[in-house]
Amino acid sequence: MDSLSCTPFAAVAQAMPPSVNFHLWEPCNMRCRFCFATFEDVRRDVLPKGHLPKEAALRLVELLSRRFQKITFAGGEPLLCPWLPDLAAAAKANGATTMLVTNGSRLNADVLARLRGVVDWVTVSIDSVSPRTHEALGRAVHGKALEPQDYQALAERVHAAGMRLKVNTVVTNLNAGEDQKAFMRSLRPERWKLLRVLSVDGQNTGKVESMRCTSQDFEAFVARHRILEEDGIVLVPEDNEDMRGSYAMVDPAGRFFDNADGGHRYSEPILQTGLDGAWSQVHFSLERFIQRNGFYDFGGRS
Numbered sequence: 001m002d003s004l005s006c007t008p009f010a011a012v013a014q015a016m017p018p019s020v021n022f023h024l025w026e027p028c029n030m031r032c033r034f035c036f037a038t039f040e041d042v043r044r045d046v047l048p049k050g051h052l053p054k055e056a057a058l059r060l061v062e063l064l065s066r067r068f069q070k071i072t073f074a075g076g077e078p079l080l081c082p083w084l085p086d087l088a089a090a091a092k093a094n095g096a097t098t099m100l101v102t103n104g105s106r107l108n109a110d111v112l113a114r115l116r117g118v119v120d121w122v123t124v125s126i127d128s129v130s131p132r133t134h135e136a137l138g139r140a141v142h143g144k145a146l147e148p149q150d151y152q153a154l155a156e157r158v159h160a161a162g163m164r165l166k167v168n169t170v171v172t173n174l175n176a177g178e179d180q181k182a183f184m185r186s187l188r189p190e191r192w193k194l195l196r197v198l199s200v201d202g203q204n205t206g207k208v209e210s211m212r213c214t215s216q217d218f219e220a221f222v223a224r225h226r227i228l229e230e231d232g233i234v235l236v237p238e239d240n241e242d243m244r245g246s247y248a249m250v251d252p253a254g255r256f257f258d259n260a261d262g263g264h265r266y267s268e269p270i271l272q273t274g275l276d277g278a279w280s281q282v283h284f285s286l287e288r289f290i291q292r293n294g295f296y297d298f299g300g301r302s
Helices: 041-043 055-065 084-093 109-115 131-137 148-160 179-186 215-231 277-280 288-290
Strands: 019-026 070-075 097-102 120-123 165-169 191-196 234-238 255-258 265-269
Touching: 019 055, 055 070, 055 084, 055 277, 070 084, 084 097, 084 109, 097 234, 120 148, 131 215, 148 165, 148 179, 165 179, 165 215, 179 215, 191 215, 215 234, 265 277
Parallel strands: 019 070, 070 097, 097 120, 120 165, 165 191, 191 234
Antiparallel strands: 255 265
8 A cells, every 4th residue: 555645645646545435325314413524515516416326326336346445335314325235235246345324214124134235334323312412413304303212223123134333423512411321332333433523614614613512522522431442332533633634535426525624625526537536636644544543343244
């Protein structure tokens, strides 16, 4: 793997990490106020439907899975995509580990049955133990949030399907004081990613200012839950600077993008330019990727 220069970012011949996030679907059935990737600009300026056609998405996944060891399917809400199982199967056919990031609202037994064998990891986005807090955050469908027992039942279905479970939590001033230890013990995720709410120009501008969480409150939230590592739950905290320029990401239009400078910078379409050409047009820091624990044993069980 190529090494980076001594500068924070390298735009030419820069290293690729082993994992990539494909935000394949702009539409979402929730309206999280802090969302880092609304892609309203993509839908407005590039892709009116908010996603590639099925065949183009399949070609893109085949390209990505030949280069990256893990593909994470994200959105929007990727379970709104009727051909998600086909995309995951294409990635698995090329030997990639597959991960799904979902808000959980559509992850019923039938959906899990269709994904079994082609999705290795399920990551559920859960920010609070309180449905009322979720509703205030916008993590709700038609104003109604899932209850804790809904998430617990969902986690049990994931475990029973032989998939590995991860939880993502965005820490804001609405949930920073919570104690989620008992709740997380009931879910039993292998990994729990904690993200301090991040302002991204053009994505959540004007929505997150009232939800900001101080660095001290974020660190206190992380410290309060460190004891969960004794239960085998790996905590992965990411403060704002950890999150910038440390991911390989593909937008719903099939372009690499980064957030290194505060907003989204997009490459030319990968299917037109090729992986290497498009990758050279965005910024990525392997050092930050390593610092945020991007290298871990993500091998699937399927």
